[in-house]
Amino acid sequence: MPSFTAPTADVRFALRQVVEPGSLDEDIAEAVIEGAGQIAADQWAPLRAAGDREGARWTPEGVKATPGFADAYRGFVAGGWGTIGIDERFGGQGLPFALQIAVYDLLGSANTALLLCPILNNGAVEAIAHHGSDAQKALWLPRLVSGEWTGTMNLTEPQAGSDVGALKTRATPRGDGSWSIKGTKIFISYGDHDMAENIVHLVLARTPGAPEGTKGISLFLVPKYRLDSDGRPGAFNDVRVVSLEHKLGLHASPTCVMSYGEDDDCIGEMIGPEHGGMRAMFTMMNNARLLVGLQGVHVSEAATQAAVDYARTRIQSPLAGSADRSSVPIIEHPDVRRMLLRMRAQTEAARALVYYTAGQTDRAQAGDPAAASRVALLTPLAKAHATDIGCEVTSLAIQVHGGMGFIEETGVAQLYRDCRVFPIYEGTNGIQAADLVTRKLDLDGGAAFAALLADMEADAQHGALRALIAQCRDVGARLGGAGVLDRLAASSPFLTMLSTAVCGWLLERQAGAASDEGNAFATRRRAATAFYLDQVVPHASGLAGAVSAPAAALYDLPSPDFA
């Protein structure tokens, strides 16, 4: 199993770059980072490999978490680690969301599969906090916020994936204000487990006579156990796990096929207004998308550490051109070193993008509408680009390990497998790219995009970065005037291009501050930033051909002739 060191210096640095001066006490931040780092290294990281090997198990009595997870999760709850960024009105600590991200960065880099449970819970809390009634908030939030109960998101059905509007789960009024829920949901992460005493499902469903498509969807809160008069979990609510999926990775996270109301005895309550499900879903998903972007950072961090570790200790061949013919650690060989520096640069790029968006979330929360727009604009970038980076960096980690990388016991193969779902769930990266070109470019009449470009142009120094930003401006303007199919044809490469520009901007801007963390940290940061600006940024400019290709080029080949 690869060793793991909590990346506290990187986390502290990333956090400092995005927290508003005065909004966070330095001592508190330091205590939180140190504490979370210690739990990450001592308790969470050792469970990573076993969670992959043994995975969550379905039993007739319910899903059993992977060994050690329940204890680690209870420690997380007892320490209040998931309550940091949540409003004090709901039982949270009211600290910046960016600090919550820092904690999740540390814990998830140690064990991304375990952290997925709190991440999903976060989304459920947000949805109830924004759209629930006062009574619902009072009833459900305290224990969801504390983590004693966990929340899930139930969107997908076999015929309704990216097309959420195609879902068929039914909600029928029971006459007392509550609803009967009936239907099947798939791909429900942590849909069941034995780490918490209740599980609160947020379920999208259709009410009688509801309009077709997304307009007719409502959101329901459906607990595994109904609450008794004391507000404690009581009677079983006819919520069953039919099976667990057999997945490529993330084995410790149970991915459930859920059946609601098999015995017609599943009761839910509506959250928000009837047919208001999509809005609530977006609330639920927005932070979740950013947190999935953070999962890309998790695996990148873990993979980079493992690869650097291996490359420092694996001795193989003398250095080319050296008079000394004794063999050296492979980190000394140029192509291995290039891979490691690339991994480091990409990890820092992804981390900068996610933290920056989190910092803007805090500003938006404090009432800054421009920051809210920036969050909306950057969320698809953070989700898609950071998860693409996760896939690339974990693949490089395997490559650095050579043959050992293909052996499961080494542990990097797990990271490579685990992360492959990140570009898929919470809206595929294609959906993120579509969101960027069809909604976000036009946000506030295009002002959000223009403001981002202006900020980048004001700061950027490196020639390749300035060129890339100018390209983004041109492409954005052209896509703004293009038809929707042309926009979509260019969407994914444009998302990569713009994300790379944003990451380059953030890394360059932050380079000066790195000396606060010590000389070694500053040197690493400088080398990684230079690599990013000199190598990654110009490569993104090479997407010029892809972003200017019209949709027609894709349709010249009729669908039946693709294979």
Add this chain to the structure above:
Amino acid sequence: MPSFTAPTADVRFALRQVVEPGSLDEDIAEAVIEGAGQIAADQWAPLRAAGDREGARWTPEGVKATPGFADAYRGFVAGGWGTIGIDERFGGQGLPFALQIAVYDLLGSANTALLLCPILNNGAVEAIAHHGSDAQKALWLPRLVSGEWTGTMNLTEPQAGSDVGALKTRATPRGDGSWSIKGTKIFISYGDHDMAENIVHLVLARTPGAPEGTKGISLFLVPKYRLDSDGRPGAFNDVRVVSLEHKLGLHASPTCVMSYGEDDDCIGEMIGPEHGGMRAMFTMMNNARLLVGLQGVHVSEAATQAAVDYARTRIQSPLAGSADRSSVPIIEHPDVRRMLLRMRAQTEAARALVYYTAGQTDRAQAGDPAAASRVALLTPLAKAHATDIGCEVTSLAIQVHGGMGFIEETGVAQLYRDCRVFPIYEGTNGIQAADLVTRKLDLDGGAAFAALLADMEADAQHGALRALIAQCRDVGARLGGAGVLDRLAASSPFLTMLSTAVCGWLLERQAGAASDEGNAFATRRRAATAFYLDQVVPHASGLAGAVSAPAAALYDLPSPDFA
């Protein structure tokens, strides 16, 4: 499990482009392609998923192949499918190597794990044919060529991976011309199995008093069973499989830890001269490297077919901007279609590169020294670039499948796992890139590289392609004058850049001929080629920053400070 159709039209087309006129009877070629295609689809493809699930098994009596593999392999032997490209003097059919590649393309696209056994056998046959004595050829080749026995390559030891010269396995003279072999080898694919009656290991070892490093290595033939006086497998030769590796993929291919001479009773015979092991190894590996490149084509073909299939049948959301609001197959959505066309284009690019190199191998065989140099120059490109493409295309296949791609039963996750070793074994892709910049650029005093550039420049029409070729010329000239560390720092991105130029050249050059295979084929070919030239080629130009970065940029960060 994904459906599989033998890609006979693609194979026929690719073959026609590279076979010398008059060197191959059309009817024979057609019969071979049709026959291999049928076996691929009917017998090999159905074993793919089971081979992943059940894998090869270690038992005290030896390794058991995955269910169905032994029968399929025996059918392969009976049909003489592995003998096509081998010289008639050694019991082969003496047909072009390119036709052998065509057969391996069809069979391996159906089941790359099973085909790996014949691929390795091919390398063993080449080594014995080129370096063995007449007596050795007479004794060993007939049954290795037929496939009744299978051959392996034993290079790697725990401390000797890319650094082959560090190996410690010992060969001691027994006084009768034979040698006692003692040592441990790791990562030996098909090191044991029950599909053939004997296994012939080609083992690199060190003789007493041999010089350090690669100069002191000799090659030994070490059978699992010694031959009796009738030349039949007889006494056990103290060759043991200690264990099988637990791998990310390719589960059906047993990756063995081999122990030679545990009881000091393992006898081998030397192939070629003492200390001539490296030369023999390169003979063994050269074709093998091209055939590993072909494995990249295998998984790309299978993944593209699976993704196109899924995208044609998965209905989700109306087409953006369309007045018709009914949901459409996802192949109609621009970003999905872009992924599919990219997969198709990259698969055809990899196939063109591998076949072209195979065709040049046939010309070299016929005595053309320029072709031999071109094979030497292109082999690292074919191995590295085609396997990189395999990883990219299988990842895209998962993405097209969305959540279903992460579920093992869908079958594309297997392809993604299986192929991850291709950029590693038979010389990592980093080793290939090093070979390119430190040996192949200077081959024939630089004439081989210059001739390739001249051929490309003479043909290329597309502006982006001409620009990329010009870049390759500049970079090649600059690297030629650079120090070895600077060459190596640029090696991997330069390999990608040059490979993309070669693929673009081949695809553009072949576009006109596609109409021979029918309109649908020609349309697909045209669309894929246009995509490649318009999108993939300009992106490779974006590597300009990476190929001009000096090694110093990598060493600014001291090794202890990488993480």
